[in-house]
Amino acid sequence: MAEIELRSVTRRFPGVTAVKAADFTIHDGEFFILVGPSGCGKSTLLNMIVGLDDVSEGEIRVDGEVVNDLDPRERNMAMVFQSYAIYPHMTVRENLAFPLKLARLSAGVIRERVEKAAAILELTDLLERKPRALSGGQRQRVAMGRAIVREPRVFLLDEPLSNLDARLRVQMRTEIARLQQRLGTTTIYVTHDQTEALTLGDRIAVLRRGEVLQVGTPRELYERPGNLFVAGFIGSPAMNFLPARRVQDGLQLPVGKLALPHDRYRLPQDEAAALVAGFRPEHLQLLAVDAEDGEGFVFEVQAEVVEWLGAELYLYFDVTLEGFAAMPLPEELGSESADSARQLHVARVDPASGVQQGDRVRLRLDPENLQLFDAHSGANLGLQAHAQPGRG
Amino acid sequence: MTGRAGAEHRLAWLLCAPAVLAMLVVTAYPIGYSLWLSLFRYDLRFPGERRFIGLDNYLSVLGAPAWWEALFNTLLITVCSVAVELVLGFLFALLMHRALLGRRVIRTSLLVPYGIITVVAAMSWRFAFDPTIGFVNALTGLEGAWLADRWSAFFVIFNTEIWKTTPFMALLLLAGLTQVPGDLLRAARVDGANAWQRFFHVTLPLLRPVIMVALLFRTLDAFRIFDTVFVQTRGAQGTETVSILGYNTLITRLNLGLGSAVSVLIFLCVLAIAVLYIRGFGIDLSSRARS
Amino acid sequence: MVSGANGGQRERLFRGLGSVLVVLYALFPVAWIVSLSLKRSADLDDRRFVPQVFSMEHYQSVFNDPQFSAALWNSVGIAGIATVAAVLLGMFAAYAIVRLEFPGRRLILVAALAIAMFPPVSIIGPLFNMWRTLGLYDTWPGLILPYMTFTLPLAIWTLSAFFREIPWDLDKAARVDGATPLQAFVHVILPLAVPGVFTAAILVFMFAWNDFLFVISLTSTNNARTVPAAIAFFTGSSQFQQPTGSIAAASVVVTVPVILVVLLFQRRIVAGLTAGAVKG
Secondary structure (H helix, E strand, O other), X not given: OOOEEEEEEEEEEOOEEEEEEEEEEEOOOOEEEEEOOOOOOHHHHHHHHHOOOOOOEEEEEEOOEEOOOOOHHHOOEEEEOOOOOOOOOOOHHHHHHHXXXXXXXXXXXXXXXXXXXXXXXXXXXXXXXXHHHOOHHHHHHHHHHHHHOOOOOEEEEEOOOOOOOHHHHHHHHHHHHHHHHHHOOEEEEEEOOHHHHHHHOOEEEEEEOOEEEEEEOHHHHHHOOOEHHXXXXXXXXXXXXEXXXXXXXXXXXXXXEEOOOOOOEOOOOOOOOOEEEEEOHHXXXXXXXXXXXXXXXXXXXXXXXXXXXXXXXXXXXXXXXXXXXXXOOOHHHOOOOOOOOEEEEEEEEOHHHOOOOOOEEEEEEOHHHOEEEEOOOOEEOEOOOOOOOOOO | OXXXXXXXXXXXXXXXXXXXXXXXXXXHHHHHHHHHHOOEEOEOOOXXXXXXXXXXXHXXXXXXXXXXXXXXXXXXXXXXXXXXXXXXXXXXXXXXXXXXXXXXXXXXXXXXXXXXXXXXXXXXXXXXXXXXXXXXXXXXXXXXOHHHOHHHHHHHHHHHHHHHHHHHHHHHHHHHHHOOOHHHHHHHXXXXXXXXXXXXXXXXXXXXXXXHHXXXXXXXXXXXXXXXXXXXXXXXXXXXXXXXXXXXXXXXXXXXXXXXXXXXXXXXXXXXHHHHHHHHOOOOXXXXXXX | OOOOOOOOHHHHHHHHHHHHHHHHHHHHHHHHHHHHHOEOHHHHXXXXXXXXXXXXXXXXXXXXXXXXXXXXXXXXXXXXXXXXXXXXXXXXXXXXXXXOOOOXXXXXXXXXXXXXXXOOHHHHHHHHHHHHHHOOOOOHHHHHHHHHHHHHHHHHHHHHHHHHHOOXXXXXXXXXXXXXXXXXXXHHHHHHHHHHHHHHHHHHHHHHHHOOHHHHHXXXXXXXXXXXXXXXXXXXXXXXXXXXXXXXXXXXXXXXXXXXXXXXXXXXXXXXXXXXXXXX
């Protein structure tokens, strides 16, 4: 059990700063996620916490004690590597026993702990096998077993599921969640997959290019993203973004105009400032052919592609950006098409609606679910948005 | 540079120091010493007459027909044997590549010429071509003493060298062949290429780096040929190579001054060949040096 | 590669024939020298490939010859010590090169390469003079040192290639598990490095076993003369007869270990040879 505090932790390499002034606290017993696209610094941060990498600036404190200069072996933390890193020349039992042998525990204690861990992870039948005789999922459990035998104060997991196939990944995800619940150890988990982050994490830190953009619970990040990147990164399918500009009686979007309640947003001084409107696919409602427009923002689109998945239906529609400047979206979110004048967007609608490709339909959006961002800084202009990136 | 990086540097140098020292002491210093000696008239049989003569030794060597003949011989052997080895090596490699059964037997067999002592191989082939005891004359019905005449002696030397070193070439090429992605060849087949075309347009270009490295090492090895020639002819009958010339001058005739000049010239030749390969053919050795 | 639709029967015949030819090619001179060693002295000039009558007389004379036994002992000792030294030093250097970040890393590899390309004949002169002055002429260390130098590049390149294959995550995992760098090295890295070290040792030993130029330049008596020199300068029992039989027998005696090693470790040797050249 441990509380981990990061104060302005920075990691510099010649020519590039991998982590910029990371500042947040991980509470005792928490399942904390570090998520972000590749190259964002999350693995570097993890390595600094465990001691495999140096801290250029700042402090890492565990239960109040500064650990910057401590070797990994002195920090009492256990790590599960992306490649599992289980010793190929040792049996599963020897792998699990290795850290305990190094700690000079008695043979009896070692045997007891190894067998307990093996039981938890269902490895008991595999104890005498060597790694090359194990499947990917089994090796992963051995890696986790090696971590839990030590009964450390912190678990660190570096993308432990990324080498598994899709089905196994989902299965292991719930296993890990249950394991952490049961053991109650502070856990730091690195992933690039936002689904894993949302499902596993008590709290999440979103990183991009070395910066911690926002720290919060999954719900906070989903409902009140602090900036464009977090908004576009969290949630699948990703949030739809459209350029917007202020007009006399509200906000003009390529698909139509809607009224802007002034007390919901802190708009920039410059009236002509470029803005980005965002709304999630699941917040769009499909109006029946004969239904009235009703309350809310309604616009008409043509269904370019329809994906029906049984329990869900995704409707893809084009939006022509005539008259609007192109939006500078963060490149890690992936740009939809090479043609910047048209963009493909998605709505998630009722699977029973029977929409066909080519249909012209009307979509409704409740303005409560509209997010507004400053196009240049990316900051969320909503007043309820979590305006404190990096704190927590 | 943080404390840990500094300690890492120190540890690294500590670990490398013995090896680097061993490599330098026995090469850098002697070659420097060689350069120095070459500027003197220094015959160990008359040590008292040692004196500085500048570049005169080099002029003597470069003006001696023996040097040019030796150089010619060496280049002849180098070019011919490397060329034949390449072709033969490729044949063997292709054979081993496609053979499913017996690959182990073939590989083991080919390692024997590689592992056998050069002197032993030279002796074996010398005996084979000997007019009195050898089977070659018996088989071919010829009479002459192969090693008594310049060109037939070359043939014997040639034969021995190729026999001994082709396996190494074949093994390197085989390793390269196994790395050619099967998908590329299959795609070429679908695109309509026949076996020849696949070889020339897909396999060969992909093998280029391996071939260049193999050629570089083999050329340098061939240029330094000594054992075979020494055992079979001692360099007589006009088969002297530059290494034999160097040895004879230095150790047999104990003329350190002249011999050192020959040594330095040989060194420069080797350097030239290496530079030619690296610059001329663009072998990227530094990428091998990167981790 | 599956032959499948191309050639089938005829192609397999071709390949079978080719394989036989290759094996013959490789073992032919070995068979010849074995045959010579088993011929009676009188039959040596019968020019037959296979001996009419088998005789072990040459082997007896060779084993009774003190010169040869001395040469054998010198060879084994000198090559052995040089191998241990080269592999040990090479191992440390290779570990540093692959595992640690430091300036000059590339330089060392390039320098090693340069030495591998070096013409030994260029230094026999200075070494001859130096060794005479230092008292190392005609001694074991006098040969061990140049052997070490010239095999270090081979050792370093081979070991580097093998070490690069070891997943270094294991080292990190061991450190997180509580091991000191030394413990991590001994318990995790070393067991995985052993095959590479073994292969490097084989290659280095073969190189040292085979050398001729340094031996004849830097030695003159049985003190340090190794087998290649002994065979080349064999005087044999009789002054008048060329000691063909003895030479043949001696050659076979030193080739048998080579064949054994190759037979047992062919996979490793090939892996080691190609590791530096191809995987680089």
